Amino acid sequence: MGAHDLQFRKAFSDPNMFKVACEIYLPEDIKKKLNFSTLKFRQMSGAFIRNLIILQYNIDPDKDAKLFEQLKEEISDIVYSCETYDDAEVLLIAHSEHQSTPDKHYPLRNALYDISALKDFVETEKPGKYPLVVSFLAYHGKPSPYPYPTDIIENFEHQELAQEYFLKPILIDYRQSADEELLDHGEISGLEIALKHTFDEQVDDNVIKNLMHGLQKCTKIELRRDWWMYALRSWETSADTMIKEYKETLNEEEIFVMTAAQQLVERGELKGKQDIARNLFAMNLSVEQIAKATGLDLDSLLNLRKEIDNNTQH
Structure with a gap:
């Protein structure tokens, strides 16, 4: 551990020292919500430390076990939790950046650090809602001032779209769509119908026909075979009807249908x-x-x- 890392970790592992830094550097809208008497240093799990070392040092813990064990004692990130006056919780994380050449892509690493810490907290504490995560980046390198943005959104080419959609997945809930709507989706409609009905208590013959119509739209024979096999294994329906409809609708080779039937018998399905x-x-x-x-x-x-x-x- 370098001299700067050691000083950083020794200072900010002390709650009183960290509290002083919070009172100086935290924005007012966050600071006024925090009850600093509840501030406590968090002992992070082995999984969090492993992720942090992989991200920070880019090593393989399995191949570099000796170095990994050494780095476990040297990581300089500090994680605290603090309660708010309205009975919520906040994670406060201090990162150190001592490189003489600052990293343009640090916001990406910072996001991964913060998400790892949040994941660790959720798995440990099992809260009803997630705590706010706030990071400090302590920098004392050259050049100064720090030359790159710390907001990850500013690193995207389409910042407005990134602000709207980054870390906000677009939900596809197949069970909320009628089969007729899914059949309008062309090449992928067979897969979507196969997935939609996986957990139906009983799949009727009309749904089987919809699956076959969807599979007909797929031009990749390997994929439509895979999707049919998936439905055959997982659907609660007549395997006899599934095989018959597939053979008649898709005009598949008999050897494939026979082999599929054999595989299912062997698996006890x-x-x-x-x-x-x-x-x-x-x-x-x-x-x-x-x-x-x-x-x-x-x-x-x-x-x-x-x-x-x-x-x-x-």
Whole structure:
């Protein structure tokens, strides 16, 4: 640890010293809300320290275990919590920047530090709402004044859009959209319908048909196969109907459909091997192929085919 790091950490690990800095440097609108008698130094979790070291020193803890253990004792970030007068909480974080050449991208690292500290607090304290996180960046390098913006938004090309959308994900809630609306989404509609109905208590035949229409819109055969297999495994519906509709609507190769059925049987995800066998018989697969796909023995399949033939004749 350098001399400056040591002095920084020794000083601001003392709550009274940190309080003095807060009273000097915090903006008034924050400072007037804080009850400094509740200020306390936080012991951060191992996960937070690990993340901080990775971000600050760019090392792999698994490959550089010895250096990682050394750095655990040398990190200079200081984290405090302090209650507000309206019974909320604030995290106060002091970072030190001692580089002679300031880092233009420091706001990005700062955001990662702050989010790591917030995550650590939430996992430890399990609050109903998140505390405000406020950071200090202590700098005593050259040049001065500090030459780069500390607001991460100022580093974006489209600042207005960044202000509106950065760290504010655009929600896609498939279950709030009707299948008909999802079917208007072209190439991805098959995936969206497959995901939408994953947790339905029961998927009816109309939904299965909607899935097939959505899959037809996908021009990537590997993807539509994957999406159909996903629905086949996860939906609460007739696997027999799923296989039949897929074969008829998508005109897929019989070998793929047979292999899919075989995989599901092997994973214990299908009940009623005979239902699958009946469907495969309807596709004119041989008894040997169906035995391979379902795991049913030849005698059982011959009896089943005889039963199917008798029912057809009647």
